[in-house]
Structure formats: structure tokens, C-alpha cells
Amino acid sequence: MQKDSRKNEERLLPFETIKAATEGDVDAMDKILKHYKPYIVKLSIRTDGDKSYIDEELRERLEAKLIAKTLEFETA
Structure with a gap:
């Protein structure tokens, strides 16, 4: 059990x-x-x-959202 929690902490x-x-x-x-x-x-x-691809517009929007939410996050 302790091994699993240590692995989670590393992530x-x-x-x-x-x-x-x-x-x-x-x-x-x-x-x-x-x-x-x-x-x-x-x-x-x-x-x-049958082809997969990365939707670059969606990827950029997700990154922008992550940045915005991180800046809004209050760590007090």
C-alpha cells in the first residue's frame, strides 16, 4: 500500500x-x-x-484553459 501512495506522490x-x-x-x-x-x-x-490525428486547435485551447485556470487558482 505504501508503495502505491509513494508512486502517486511522484506524479x-x-x-x-x-x-x-x-x-x-x-x-x-x-x-x-x-x-x-x-x-x-x-x-x-x-x-x-481509420486515421487518428491531433486536433491542434483543440490542443491549444486546452493549454490556454489550463493556463487561465492555473492563474485563477488561489493557493493562499
Whole structure:
């Protein structure tokens, strides 16, 4: 059980990174975007017949939404 919780903690972004991003730190925001990139790409995949592709417009909108919500986040 402890091994699973340690593995989950390794996947979390450090609080300091989130706090810095909410304060406008560009490097911290880049770390957040990099952390969520695989998930955003997965959400952006579209299928057309037998071909799959990344919908770049959707990917950019999701990234913009993540940035906006991060900046709105209150860490108090």
C-alpha cells in the first residue's frame, strides 16, 4: 500500500511549482504544461475514418484553459 501512495506522490506537481505559476512564473507554468501535455494530447486526438490525428486547435485551447485556470487558482 505504501508503495502505491509513494508512486502517486511522484506524479504530483510540487506545491511550490503551482504557487509560483499562480504568481506568473513562466518557468513554473512551463513545468505545469509539460506535466499535463500527455493528457492534453490524449484529449486532442480525433479519428477520421481509420486515421487518428491531433486536433491542434483543440490542443491549444486546452493549454490556454489550463493556463487561465492555473492563474485563477488561489493557493493562499
